[in-house]
Amino acid sequence: MGIYAVPFKKLGRKSVSIAGGKGAQLGEMFNSGIPVPPGFVVITPSFDAFLKANKLNGKIDSILKKVDVKKTATVDKASRDIRLLISKGKIPKEVDHEALSQFDSLGASLVAVRSSATAEDGANASWAGELESYMNIQREGLMRTVKLCWSSLFTPRAIFYRIEKKMHLQNVSVAVVVQKMVQSEVAGVVFTVHPVTKDKNQMVIEAAYGLGESVVAGLVSPDNYVVDKRDLSLVDVAVNEQEKMITKKITGNKVQTVSVPVPPNLRSKQKMDGKTIIQLAKICIGIEKHYNFPQDMEFAIEKGKIYIVQSRPITTM
Numbered sequence: 426m427g428i429y430a431v432p433f434k435k436l437g438r439k440s441v442s443i444a445g446g447k448g449a450q451l452g453e454m455f456n457s458g459i460p461v462p463p464g465f466v467v468i469t470p471s472f473d474a475f476l477k478a479n480k481l482n483g484k485i486d487s488i489l490k491k492v493d494v495k496k497t498a499t500v501d502k503a504s505r506d507i508r509l510l511i512s513k514g515k516i517p518k519e520v521d522h523e524a525l526s527q528f529d530s531l532g533a534s535l536v537a538v539r540s541s542a543t544a545e546d547g548a549n550a551s552w553a554g555e556l557e558s559y560m561n562i563q564r565e566g567l568m569r570t571v572k573l574c575w576s577s578l579f580t581p582r583a584i585f586y587r588i589e590k591k592m593h594l595q596n597v598s599v600a601v602v603v604q605k606m607v608q609s610e611v612a613g614v615v616f617t618v619h620p621v622t623k624d625k626n627q628m629v630i631e632a633a634y635g636l637g638e639s640v641v642a643g644l645v646s647p648d649n650y651v652v653d654k655r656d657l658s659l660v661d662v663a664v665n666e667q668e669k670m671i672t673k674k675i676t677g678n679k680v681q682t683v684s685v686p687v688p689p690n691l692r693s694k695q696k697m698d699g700k701t702i703i704q705l706a707k708i709c710i711g712i713e714k715h716y717n718f719p720q721d722m723e724f725a726i727e728k729g730k731i732y733i734v735q736s737r738p739i740t741t742m
Contacts, residue, residue: 430523445541445600464604465527479514511576535606540574609725612637618719632696635670
């Protein structure tokens with residue numbers, strides 16, 4: 426196993442301390458035969474080595490001690506100061522080398538890069554929405570994006586969350602998940618227990634055109650499908666019109682993630698047909714059984730193939 430960058434095949438649910446919650450779950454699913462896009466994790470020793478090489482630990486602790494969560498200005502200032510320190514830091518050569526070697530072994534021109542905190546995605550705490558993710562990253566931008574993910578451990582929301590959950594007294598670190606990019610035609614989220622009624626016999630699928638960030642970030646009103654887990658029957662289908670979607674844009678050698686209009690002939694159409702809904706439901710029921718706990722998942726469909734790009738426990742049940 427690498428010292429600083431480790432492929433999914435060498436990670437599992439017990440790898441949280443080095444891969445964070447997201448990275449550990451992806452490794453677990455990948456090795457269980459669940460359709461997860463291949464990837465690797467720039468593990469927490471990389472962040473530790475970076476902090477040590479740039480002598481940042483003491484400086485960060487000093488800044489955080491001045492935070493008063495009742496005074497928003499102190500949280501914002503701490504975030505700006507810490508993120509600036511991290512942006513100016515130099516990544517150790519050995520970390521850079523291992524991460525780029527793993528990138529090359531993926532055989533992908535574009536990747537998704539996601540923060541993965543060590544206190545994340547457990548049954549008692551979830552950092553969902555607190556840390557940062559980046560889509561369509563090329564090789565030359567990988568390490569710059571890794572630094573952005575490291576520093577997202579110190580966004581105002583993340584600092585507030587840590588103190589609110591009393592995790593500022595723990596040694597919270599961050600890993601970075603690097604995963605082959607899925608250019609999804611349709612993507613979204615799945616709750617294996619109905620999030621409103623709490624009915625454990627029903628799952629809810631939310632789906633939209635393009636990349637799943639539009640659903641996760643609440644930028645669109647997705648289709649909503651309710652499935653009875655006992656017989657895989659469709660209980661309810663609500664189709665919503667979608668005018669914008671998130672996708673990639675290529676200009677010369679530059680790749681961007683942009684919002685574009687949905688073609689007029691697709692805007693009012695149902696995003697997933699019944700067969701695909703049931704196929705996705707079966708996969709998600711299998712994941713829930715694997716973990717023996719209700720799951721909140723993100724999925725992506727590219728050229729008819731379903732991928733699971735994240736799964737975490739539903740912490741509000």
